[in-house]
Amino acid sequence: MTETAQKPAAKPARSPWLKMTLELGPLILFFFANARPKLFAPYAHLVLPPHLLIGENAGLYTATIVLIPAVLIALVVSYIQSRRLPVMPLVTAILVVIFGALTIYFQDPRFIKMKPTVLYFAFGAALLGGLYLKKPILEIVLDNSMPLTEEGWRLLTLRWGLFFFFLAILNEIVWRTQSNNVWVYFKFPGTMILIFLFTLAQLPLMMKHELKEEEPTG
Structure with a gap:
């Protein structure tokens, strides 16, 4: 067996900036959606009932429905770039989807806070x-x-x-x-x-x- 054949296949090089963007991007969007829910109103109105877009929890509901697709998109991009699903982002995405869905379905922000x-x-x-x-x-x-x-x-x-x-x-x-x-x-x-x-x-x-x-x- 040649030396070349013995070497494991090299993993695709991963940009540290892309990795940081995929990890922090959804959190940054969550932060801004909570602070400025009106900026995300066109999207929020497509997903949330009107009464959830007013009151003290409006920002948190908006941030939740922004976070769910954000973590899924980040996970897909990460897989395309590295051809594997990293464990921690995968578990995080699963919990975000579960607790985010519970938050919206039961109209209770405590679920996303417990995530x-x-x-x-x-x-x-x-x-x-x-x-x-x-x-x-x-x-x-x-x-x-x-x-x-x-x-x-x-x-x-x-x-x-x-x-x-x-x-x-x-x-x-x-x-x-x-x-x-x-x-x-x-x-x-x-x-x-x-x-x-x-x-x-x-x-x-x-x-x-x-x-x-x-x-x-x-």
């Missing part, structure tokens, strides 16, 4: 459950993008699992005690900021447990 709680709890449970079963879920989700030791992956998985549980609890506190607009700000950009800061805080751990490549001999 992040379920999402974060599911991620946390999956990571800690995989850790207990000795399944490297985080390593798989991150596509082995970081060369870490087994101990490094174990500690990083534990930290991320607990962090997702923290986000789930925090989301419950915010939506149950604060206004719609405060919760939307918490969802974006608040949660993104928390995730970014938490990621930075893990750099010392990743540097400590980085898997060093062996120097070539001879």
